[in-house]
Amino acid sequence: MCGIVGYIGKEDAASFLLQSLKRLEYRGYDSAGIAVIERGRLVRVRRAGKVRDLEAALGDTPLAATVGIGHTRWATHGAPTDENAHPHVDCNGRIAVIHNGIIENHAPLRRKLADEGHVFSSDTDTEVLAHLIESLDDGNLLEAVRRAVAQAEGAFAVAVLSQDHPDRIIVAKRGSPLVVGRGDDASFISSDVPALLGRASEVQFLADGEFGEVTRDGYHLFALDGRPVQGTPHRVSMDPVAIQKGGYKHFMQKEIHEQPRSVGETIREKTEPTGAGLSLPGVERVPTDFDHVYFVACGTAYHAAKVAEYLWEDALPVPAHAVIASEFRLRNPHITPRTLVVAVSQSGETIDTLMAVRLARSRGAHVLALVNSEQSAIERESHGAVYTRAGVEIGVAATKTFTAQIAALGLLGMALAERRGGIPAPGTGDALRELALLPGRIVEALRVEERVKTLAEKLRRASDVLFLARGVLYPIALEGALKLKEISYIHAEGYPAGEMKHGPIALIDEDTPVLMLAARGPAYDKLLSNMEEVKARKGFVVAVSDAPDDPNLVRLADEVLPVPASTGIALPILFTIPLQLLAYYVAVARGTDVDQPRNLAKTVTVE
Ligand code: AGP
Secondary structure, three states, X not given: OOXXXXXXXXXXXXXHHHHHHHHOHHHOOXXXXXXXXXXXXXXXXXXXXXXXXXXXXXXXXXXXXXXXXXXXXXXXXXXXXXXXXXXXXXXXXXXXXXXEEEEOOHHHHHHHHHHOOOOOOOOOXXXXXXHHHHHHOOOOHHHXXXXXXXXXXXXXXXXXXXXXXXXXXXXXXXXXXXXXXXXXXXXXXXXXXXXXOOOOOEEEEOOOOOEXXXXXXXXXXXOOOOOXXXXXXXXXXXXXXXXXXXXXXXXXXXXXXXXXXXXXXXXXXXXXXXXXXXXXXXXXXXXXXXXXXXXXXXXXXXXXXHHHHHHHHHHOOOOEEEEEHHHHOOOOOOOOOOXXXXXXXXXXXXXXXXXXXXXXXXXXXXXXXXXXXXXXXXXXXXXXXXXXXXXXXXXXXXXXXHHHHHHHHHHHHHHHHHHHHOOOOOOHHHXXXXXXXXXXXXXXXXXXXXXXXXXXXXXXXXXXXXXXXXXXXXXXXXXXXXXXXXHHOOEEEEEEHHHHHHOHHHHOOOOOEEEEEEOOOOOHHHHHHHHHHHHHOOOEEEXXXXXXXXXXXXXXXXXXXXXXXXXXXXXXXXXXXXXXXXXXXXXXXXXXXXXXXXXXXXXXXXX
């Protein structure tokens, strides 16, 4: 959600900004803009739409500038128009501001500034910052920005460029992510490391309350009280190849196919080199005496947490509840010093999850982050962290991070059971042996792709699709439905199959495809009975099953998508694969923007 980039060096700033904004497109946005200083003058170009529209507006004549800031905006205050696109400027067009987050007290600030004579030209909360900085600027831009953000309420990351100070970019952060970086002969800012891959050799994440100035020679950061901050620079280790499509049509397709590796890496890091035992860095600090667990998460991460409910209730005999993070604060969760809270988030920046973490900590829970990116806000505010090793995920629809979350959560549950019991739980060896085979089984599961592609042609005109499952596959039904609606814009619902006759059965007719996840095991026969009920109402049944040759199933299903047989942690992961492929190919058949679906953002940093 909103992307920030900045460059100060010796090369063409505008080209760098455009290239970096393209790398941040995955975060989700609806307008883009840049501001640079050319021959002592601040030049600003903004466009509603995509970065390519901004590129077209810039034309073929390069701007002679070596310093600039750029932004992709996801509209919160004001429609996605040229006028509301960032950067925003002060009355004289000398100071440009880009901003990620929300200035909650923008209305009183705007009134006060307007009374003082400032003239506004957008509906955004951001523009107040430009005018506020203008009103406080007495020649010391850094100090003016510090005083301005001190008056602002809410969560934000800000970058400021002034034509009176062409040798620096000023930055400030509270809540929303911001990194500064150094490379050969240049310094950078960004809201996310991928924008700087191949350019910055080291980066530093700003902590909340920090602000600073970025010059051609490096950066200087300060705490809110003005004290210089040393901080810890991180070497940039991600490979720029990770943010290229590598021959696939979309990032989502590439990321679906990366799952043998992303799940494999996530497992490998948490098991001993022999594969015979568990080894989870970070788990040793979790107190062993917790008597109940809350998982807090949003969207797809919430579905992974719901899978963990089932896996943990098996592995650890303690009550475990997955709660949608934005709801967590609106109830009165039972939190004591013996509560373990696990915050699940691929980005580590989701504001709802972060707020749930803060609440849990303030009430004395032990909070563990399960995140895909190190140094994220959720990790920093938790007591400890466990990582998924999915690599950077560009497609807005989460795929490889979801399956990596299930793997990591499953292993975390087993490791905690081992720590509490003092010895490996019975069956740990078998479970780990099965997990060692999982990457190969994912490769096998992906072989269904051509069949899914053909099926997608049949489903592309559906207006409603139901996903039904029982037990640990119920959250996979939820995830299958979410994936389909996110990228194909077809309405879809996931339900526990046992609930069908309590309501959703009313939806079933010959135009309603019903995806039924039928895994061998205790719920299998009941699922087949549900299939009979759907068929009796002329529903179109797609069975996703690890018993694809069972004559009873074949008789009832209009289509069967096979899944390799498995148990435990592997089962929900393998059943996810055909559903991801289905969502992908239905979206492709409908011609939607698969990697950047409408209205969605990859990282949701507003409540
Ligand atoms: C997944 O496809 C979605 N884009 C979305 O539901 C996402 O999972 C959710 O916003 C949580 O994000 P996080 O994992 O970064 O916290």
